Amino acid sequence: MANLVNLEAVSKSYGERMLLDAVSLGVGEGERIGVVGLNGGGKTTLLEVLAGISPPDSGRVSRARDLRMRVVTQRTELAEGSTVGGVVLADYAAEHEWASDARVRSIVDGLGISAIGLDTPTDSLSGGERRRVALAAALVAELDLVVLDEPTNHLDVEGVRWLADHLLARKTALVVVTHDRWFLDTVCGRTWEVVDGKVEQYEGGYADWVFARAERARLAAAAEEKRRNLARKELAWLQRGARARTSKPRYRIEAAEALISGVPEPRDSVELMTFAKRRLGKTVLELEDVTLKAGEHTVLDNVTWRIGPGDRIGVVGVNGSGKTTLLRLLAGQAAPEAGRRIEGKTVRLAHLKQELDDLPGELRVLEAVEKVASRVTLGKHELSASQLAERLGFGRARQWTPVEDLSGGERRRLQLVRLLMAEPNVLLLDEPTNDLDIDTLQQLEDLLDSWPGTLVVVSHDRYLVERVCDSVVALFGDGRVTHLPGGIDEYLETRAERARKRDARDTGKPAKAEPAAEPKLSAAEWRAATKELAKLERKLDAVQEREARLHEALAAAATDPERLMELNGELKAVLAEKEELEQRWLETSEALE
Template structure:
């Protein structure tokens, strides 16, 4: 049953139709991920559903008595208030009703007030706030002005959740959150009993939270059952079919246009019905909204740096009494793609500056490589002049730029990043957050560099641009340092990770985020297994003339364990073969003609095989260690 719905919805900004007769419904208990390219109108749609903006035309319906709460990308919180005060704003009606009951005058209808208090549970609103604070791990006495961006986002979520709404509307909830906080939020939203609609470009987050994906594409809303992985497969098949249909349609239209222009003899025998059909085809072709262009990314690496980019030996750094880095050793080579992972405030930027020689360590040594040319992508976009035009931001004082050996007009280059020629002379301040990120990428890639430093490049970028950026960085010949909380993006780019492990300790792991999680989990399991067991209560020794000598030898595997170890390679090979077949099925087109249930079955099995293989590898490690 739908808790809210849109019918024949229309919304336009100028001549651009963001919603063009779109329809949508949100069912009870659904967790829907809303995706689409930057600028397509996702945030506007969320505000319409929240009652903050109006449709140009169409119908918005919702259940009677429905409560919904909207959390924007950048929540507005009172800086001089405490966390307790701000979260209490979510139960403002509860507070007001109870105050009205406790301090009433003779004109008050106390019967109605008491009935309303009972209905919404307003007697114990303080307890609800305290429970929410505990659940979110927040100190209610702290002032909002002292909080980081991640904690402010957590407070805004708390203010929404304490209201216990029927519908929760979230715009980019993972922005400013670190990996631990994102994992925490996934659990929180999976436990949420109401209906959820959220906008995010974090694909791992969508996979772990959403049970339906809705895409806003060319003014229409299209729903796909399952998580983002299932959507990707279904969308690829859909676009393939759309391209095939359009190609056939265009071929037929071209044939009919040739026919209508034939000579006098042909015109005498023209069919009225055929002419009418041609007119309908012309109108359909004119009304077609083709798939928007893709970002085209390229980068000039300039000259190669030396083989060694940086060599750190036992470096440490503190600010006052607070240690940031303690005893870190690493060697970064040309071509490495390094991800830096750690909670907000752990010191990722400090460590990165030491690696690049911009900040001297308190102790230890840093040796830098030769011929390094570094380009930065900054998280807060501080380097953008909001009054400069897009063209001047890319190529100050010139209409041309050079990418490698290729000379390109600045308007053409901006077009590669989906900026129309008409916008080339617009000021930067007119751009949305996602568009500013795209402009920063355009400027970054226009300058020769053999070392790229990207600090949270994924914020506000749409998924399609993220995937193309992944491809570019994977093929880039230079060295990349990547600070991000987007697990999927890191997994698809980095070759190693430097991870914060507490108490100013950093450790380097080979591989991606998933490899780090696997290695750290395995190491923890082996450490726990190797830990000495608590001594058992003493028992009387057996009757014997002398105790047997204790020999420190490695324990042999039991017969059952040896059989298990021998079978593991076969089991893993079988799973890998099945996994290969499923991946081929997902990549093909035949599967998507078999219905949503079959698609879900195949994608679920593919995910299950990943988990099974991980368990088998961990078991192999344990048996080998014996």
């Protein structure tokens, strides 16, 4: 497989900080690579160097001849005076040229470009709309490589799934920076972690990266203790709570189970519910016969909804469905058109808004936190202001940085620290994952696991919703709050079914259910593949036993150089056989999916 882009010993620094230090890597044809790492750690810099936006300080970047590549960064720039259609469909001279192309129509509809309007001036668009227009303009082109920086920002759950399905259906190579872990696991076959100026490379998506990082942390020195514990807890969640999204050889599943043995469930729901009832009583937040509007759009129509002590609720819906308006009503910051909002007497409510307008810029980070409180109790643990700030990514030195000098992601983290320091018993979180890196998201989820209170989360990050919430409700635009026992999967299925019925109503034809997927294998082929898989697993068990015996023999022959050479040769042959068996196992298991 030929590489489309190669980086050879590339270094890049800003000021005295080295972001990339002699990095060598390549992007092959059709590869889908997810880039992860801490905020400010060099992810965007790596993308810009790879795409040719920013030159390296040293080293060499080479690209395949006639490479067709598009880049969509967070710094969206659209030509002044242009229209949405003029940007997205710039390569098409007439409407019939793109309208007859099913792929282009799918992009225009899937990213909500039709809803924005092709004749809409780009100067009047919001930041999120401009990002979607730039993304659509990149995807309509025939490409060898697309480079995306946080493409899921400003997309709702449905939009994120559409983008994932679209990228999976294309043969285009992809390099993407994203904090959306479901998207990473669904789309990416490799993961790059940018850390300390280096780029660590892993096979697989988010789940595989967590496993590999947990293994690395397990063998690390005591300085890595904190990261190890968090990675193991996250791995426990992946094994127990989340649906498996990648095929792994059985030996890896057994290794993962050994790694997480003894790790408790992410949270004790019964204990937290009992504690929440003691803190909150019976009444928390209630809406009675409420009608709520956002402009001309009716969000709620004569709705009664009761949120109780210890409830952990995720709210989903398309952009513009009124999720933020609903959260503002629950927070008491918006008034209903009719009906009433009831708040319990013991409620101490905290509301994380999307805006970053409530931070004291004249203070330093630790001062801004201590202005709320000096100590906080979260579940069974008492933390100082400094300890909580450190848990959410502010090291001791960074705690003395002026608030006005913080990046967007750091300001978001500071918002969260200040909210938690107030010890609320009701948390309303509006898109809490915006601008947060994956490590900070893991720390936030870890804190919320032991937080005893009522939680309402609006988020397009389905991994976060599935991780911290016990139930999901949706706003479908019908004026109701619809409970979804099946979670986000049920939400997406319901949206698809409603779209089919709407199309049938518009066309006068009966709605058709999605056709069942054609089976990949015949019954005979499936039986043969199942037998082959069992045979490969037996061979892998045998190879592992030989490998273990050889390691024991190597240890026993430590003082015999000739014997060591002989055993080392045998071990290399065994490892090569093991790698070949693992590859055949993966190919066979994928055929059975």
